Amino acid sequence: MHGYLSRSLCTALMMDCVAVAGTSMAINYGVDVRGSQRPSQWARGSAPLCAASLERLERGAQAVIRVTVEADAQAKPVCVADVVVRYGT
Numbered sequence: 001m002h003g004y005l006s007r008s009l010c011t012a013l014m015m016d017c018v019a020v021a022g023t024s025m026a027i028n029y030g031v032d033v034r035g036s037q038r039p040s041q042w043a044r045g046s047a048p049l050c051a052a053s054l055e056r057l058e059r060g061a062q063a064v065i066r067v068t069v070e071a072d073a074q075a076k077p078v079c080v081a082d083v084v085v086r087y088g089t
Contacts, residue, residue: 006069006078006079006081007033007081009047009069010033010047010067010069010079010081010083011028011031011081011083013047013049013067014049014065014067014083014085015028015085018049018063018065018085020060020061020063020087022089023060023061023087023089024088024089025087025088026085026086026087026088027086027087027088028083028084028085029062029084029085029086030083030084031081031082031083031084032082032084033079033080033081033082034080035077035079035080037076037078037079044071044072045069045070045072045078046069046070047067047068047069047070048067048068048070049065049066049067050068051063051064051065051066052064052065052066052082059088060086060087060088060089061086061087062084062086062087063084063085063087064082064083064084065082065083065085066080066081066082066083067080067081067082067083068080068081069081
């Protein structure tokens with residue numbers, strides 16, 4: 001698993017874990033990926049999330065969520081992605 005699949009998983013994982021109260025929709029506004037590499041062995045992995053920023057907009061909010069995809073058999077992350085999401089009402 002590498003490249004576009006890792007990026008796709010970042011967005012899917014993040015959308016299942018993050019919600020902004022008072023909004024009715026979320027739009028994937030882009031992804032900034034660094035260090036995308038193929039895991040040497042993919043037995044188990046994890047993807048911790050961290051809110052990098054949250055900005056109030058006229059009719060909603062924009063969040064940047066950092067997703068770090070990790071494989072247990074590797075010291076370095078598979079990739080680190082900043083997922084930009086716009087939430088609206």
